[in-house]
Amino acid sequence: MTLQRHDIDNDAATPGSVFRAPIGRRRFLTIGGATVASAAVLAACGDDGESEAGVARVGIAPSTTALPDAVINDVVLLRTVSSIEHSIVAVYDEVIADAALLDPFLRDQMTRFRDDHIAHAELFEGLTAEAGGEPWPCSNARFDEVVVTPVMRAITGAEATDTLAAREPSDDPRRDVLNFTWGLESLAAATYQAFVPMLSLPALRVESITAGAHEARHAALLAMTITGIPEGYIDPSDVTNAGEPAPTTTSAPATTQDIAAPSSDAPDPVEEGTVGTEIPTVYAIPSQFGQLGAIPIVVGAPDENGTRLTVRLETPSLNTLVYEYLTPEC
Amino acid sequence: MPDHEAAGSAPSTDSVMRRRLLGAGVAGLAVSLFPRFASRVSATTTPEESTPATTTTAPPRQPTGADADLLAFAQSMELAIVELYDLALGVLDESDERSVFAAVREAHEAYAQSIASAIGTGASPTPLSELISEQEGNFSGGSLEELARVAYDIEATALATHTDVIGQLEGTNPAALLASIVVTEARHCTVFATIAGETDLDVLLLSDATALQPTEG
Numbered sequence: 297m298t299l300q301r302h303d304i305d306n307d308a309a310t311p312g313s314v315f316r317a318p319i320g321r322r323r324f325l326t327i328g329g330a331t332v333a334s335a336a337v338l339a340a341c342g343d344d345g346e347s348e349a350g351v352a353r354v355g356i357a358p359s360t361t362a363l364p365d366a367v368i369n370d371v372v373l374l375r376t377v378s379s380i381e382h383s384i385v386a387v388y389d390e391v392i393a394d395a396a397l398l399d400p401f402l403r404d405q406m407t408r409f410r411d412d413h414i415a416h417a418e419l420f421e422g423l424t425a426e427a428g429g430e431p432w433p434c435s436n437a438r439f440d441e442v443v444v445t446p447v448m449r450a451i452t453g454a455e456a457t458d459t460l461a462a463r464e465p466s467d468d469p470r471r472d473v474l475n476f477t478w479g480l481e482s483l484a485a486a487t488y489q490a491f492v493p494m495l496s497l498p499a500l501r502v503e504s505i506t507a508g509a510h511e512a513r514h515a516a517l518l519a520m521t522i523t524g525i526p527e528g529y530i531d532p533s534d535v536t537n538a539g540e541p542a543p544t545t546t547s548a549p550a551t552t553q554d555i556a557a558p559s560s561d562a563p564d565p566v567e568e569g570t571v572g573t574e575i576p577t578v579y580a581i582p583s584q585f586g587q588l589g590a591i592p593i594v595v596g597a598p599d600e601n602g603t604r605l606t607v608r609l610e611t612p613s614l615n616t617l618v619y620e621y622l623t624p625e626c
Numbered sequence: 627m628p629d630h631e632a633a634g635s636a637p638s639t640d641s642v643m644r645r646r647l648l649g650a651g652v653a654g655l656a657v658s659l660f661p662r663f664a665s666r667v668s669a670t671t672t673p674e675e676s677t678p679a680t681t682t683t684a685p686p687r688q689p690t691g692a693d694a695d696l697l698a699f700a701q702s703m704e705l706a707i708v709e710l711y712d713l714a715l716g717v718l719d720e721s722d723e724r725s726v727f728a729a730v731r732e733a734h735e736a737y738a739q740s741i742a743s744a745i746g747t748g749a750s751p752t753p754l755s756e757l758i759s760e761q762e763g764n765f766s767g768g769s770l771e772e773l774a775r776v777a778y779d780i781e782a783t784a785l786a787t788h789t790d791v792i793g794q795l796e797g798t799n800p801a802a803l804l805a806s807i808v809v810t811e812a813r814h815c816t817v818f819a820t821i822a823g824e825t826d827l828d829v830l831l832l833s834d835a836t837a838l839q840p841t842e843g
Contacts, residue, residue, distance in 0.1 A: 408827050485809050492805040493798035496685055502793040505805045509785060509812035513831045516816040526722035529817050530729050538732040540725040580817045581726075584733040585740075586809030 364621040366614070370500060371429030373491050374420050375618035377504070379436035380487060381417035382626075383444055384480050385410055386435055390448065397451065397473045402521070406477070409514050413484075416507045423503060434626030438616045443607060447476055450596030450605040464597045471575075472595040474522050478578055479593040481515035483609040484508070489586045490611045508586075516580035523578055530581040572602025689744060689797040696791050697745045697800055699840040703787055704738035705753035707780055713765040714773050723770055723821050727777065730814055734784075737807050744800045757838065774821035781814040782833035790837035 388410035391397040398406060421431035435444075446460070451472045453465030466472045488508025492501045520528040532542045575594045590608035598604050689697060711731035718724040742751060764776040788804045788811070795801045819830050 405827065408831075412831070489802075489805045489809050492792065493802040498793045498795065498801075501801055501805075502789060505789055505792055505808050508805070509789070509808050510831065512809045512812040513816045516813040517820075517830055520817075520820060525820065526726075529722065529726050529821075534729040534732070535725045538725070538728040540728045541720070542725075580820075581729070581810065581813045584736050584810060586806040588806075 364619075366617075366619050366621075368494070368614075368617060369620075370496055371424055371427050372617050372619055373494055374424040374427060374500070375429060375432035375620075375622075376436070376612050376616065377487060377491065377507070378417050378420045378424065378432045379434060379618050380439060380484060380612065381413045381420070382433065383435040383439050384484060385413045385417065386440075387444060387448070387477065387480060388413065391473045391477070397469050399470055402474075405517070405521075409477070409481070412510060412514070416510070419503065419507070423500065427500075429620060430624070432618050432622075432624050434624045436612075436616060436618065439612070443609060446605065447472075447593070447595055447607055451476065466595060467597045471522075474518060475575065475578070475593050476595060478515055478518040478522060479591050479607075479609050481511050481518060482591050483611065484511035485515055486586065486588050486591070487611045490588050512586070519578040519580040519582075528578070528580055531579045531583065534581070534584060572598050573604040573606060575604070686797050687799045689746075689795070689800045693795050693797045693800055694745050695840070696794055697741050699754075699838075700788060700791050700804065701738050701741040701745065702752055702754040703757060703784060703838060704734050704741065705751055706755070706757040707734045707784060708738065709753055709758055710761050710765040710780060711777075713762060714777065717767055718770065718773065721770070723774070726817060726821065727773070730777070730781075733810065733814075740803060740807075741800075744803055754838070756841075771822045774818045778815055778818040778822060778833075779835065781811050781818060782835035783838060785811040785815065785833065786835045786837040790839075 388406055392403060392406050392410065417433075421433060424431045449460065449463045451466045451469050454460070454463045456462040485508045488504045488511065491504050492508075495501050495504060522528065536542055573594050576592055588611060590610045592606060592608050594604045594606050596605040708731055711727060711734065714727055715724065715731065718727060738751065761776065761780060765773065768776075785808055788808045792801050792804050792808070795804070815833055816830050824830055
């Protein structure tokens with residue numbers, strides 16, 4: 297069939313042939329070339345802006361200001377840890393001053409923790425300046441908004457606002473404060489650990505992990521205070537993995553997590569048989585390696601279903617970093 | 627076949643027309659694309675506002691050759707600590723505190739293994755003999771509190787050593803690994819201080835141990 301078509305095409309070139317084709321090869325090329333040229337001219341004359349704007353509409357478009365470029369560098373990371381430290385200091389300031397929130401027996405320890413955080417904040421502010429950035433002497437607004445404020449409202453109770461519902465005070469504020477500060481210390485340790493490979497200079501990595509180790513020891517001490525000893529030493533699964541018998545459970549200390557036990561004054565709103573939110577048991581050594589996953593904390597009074605506020609603390613991400621274009625206002 | 631013949635002879639009117647049209651098409655295409663390229667260029671460079679770009683070199687992720695030597699030293703220290711805990715476990719009676727010693731021993735073994743995997747095939751596991759000979763007497767006997775105190779010291783030493791190594795590593799992956807170890811060894815310190823009966827916050831929260839240094843050769 298192909299051979300036959302070639303024969304016909306050759307014949308078509310012959311004047312007077314009865315097999316004349318409607319469009320010859322050369323004529324086809326001529327038309328094709330003209331089409332390409334036309335398309336090119338039209339494309340050159342067209343305006344990209346008009347074609348991308350879509351159909352014209354009546355109205356005045358508001359002017360918008362784009363955010364500056366968000367570059368994550370050493371200065372941003374150093375400012376971020378400073379901000380987290382200031383947020384934690386603010387929490388300690390609030391609970392240390394209120395005997396309803398903190399057992400006076402723990403006041404010295406918590407004051408020491410707060411002072412350590414102030415020292416860390418000052419350290420990283422100095423390192424920020426050395427790195428050529430503007431130190432960040434304020435708390436972290438995003439962290440305060442999504443973590444600190446809701447948790448403290450759940451602990452102390454609060455009236456409704458435009459955006460937040462009213463909260464009843466916790467059935468055990470002291471227990472919740474210890475859990476929250478444990479979570480904050482664990483988060484601080486995880487943050488410093490997470491920033492080690494992100495910092496460009498080895499000297500800054502040393503500063504970061506040194507502070508992280510310090511926060512981890514705060515968390516360990518709080519875990520033993522909360523869970524008691526020896527139960528709070530280490531996660532039992534790590535003990536059984538080591539081929540040892542699981543730790544014995546002695547009489548529970550006053551601060552042991554036990555949501556089944558009614559608190560001293562407040563009536564227990566959980567009806568018998570209702571399963572409430574379990575408050576995680578915390579350990580001084582929760583795992584073999586430092587973890588970077590979310591840290592769950594459970595606080596506040598249970599609702600009619602026994603559900604308490606659960607907040608998962610996560611190391612700072614893109615929406616929590618203190619970028620260089622941000623100006624401290626505190 | 628007819629095209630070849632035509633190429634050998636004088637160009638016909640059709641062939642000249644075809645070449646002109648093709649040439650015009652290519653030129654038109656070039657003209658049509660020029661505004662696009664020009665707009666891209668203008669979007670990426672603003673000479674009035676631009677500042678000289680900072681030259682940055684991202685640190686390597688994988689361990690360098692020098693890193694491997696540092697990691698091998700850290701690994702040998704971890705293996706020595708495992709042997710020291712084996713000595714302590716041989717003299718400790720069964721108790722909750724003994725379980726802590728056992729679990730911490732397992733953790734150090736895991737550290738040695740993970741560091742070996744970070745080094746790669748060149749890793750040759752050999753416990754740091756100097757550390758063993760220096761500490762084996764402390765771990766071979768004594769009360770629970772005394773053993774907890776020497777365990778605190780060895781944890782503080784490991785913490786200081788890994789922190790020192792982090793300050794020398796170039797690769798970010800091994801630095802991240804050691805950071806995850808340091809954070810947990812810090813917790814070990816606080817727990818062993820508690821088992822030893824310490825209540826001083828300076829002891830529970832801080833340690834002033836000196837980092838071990840690899841010997842020459």
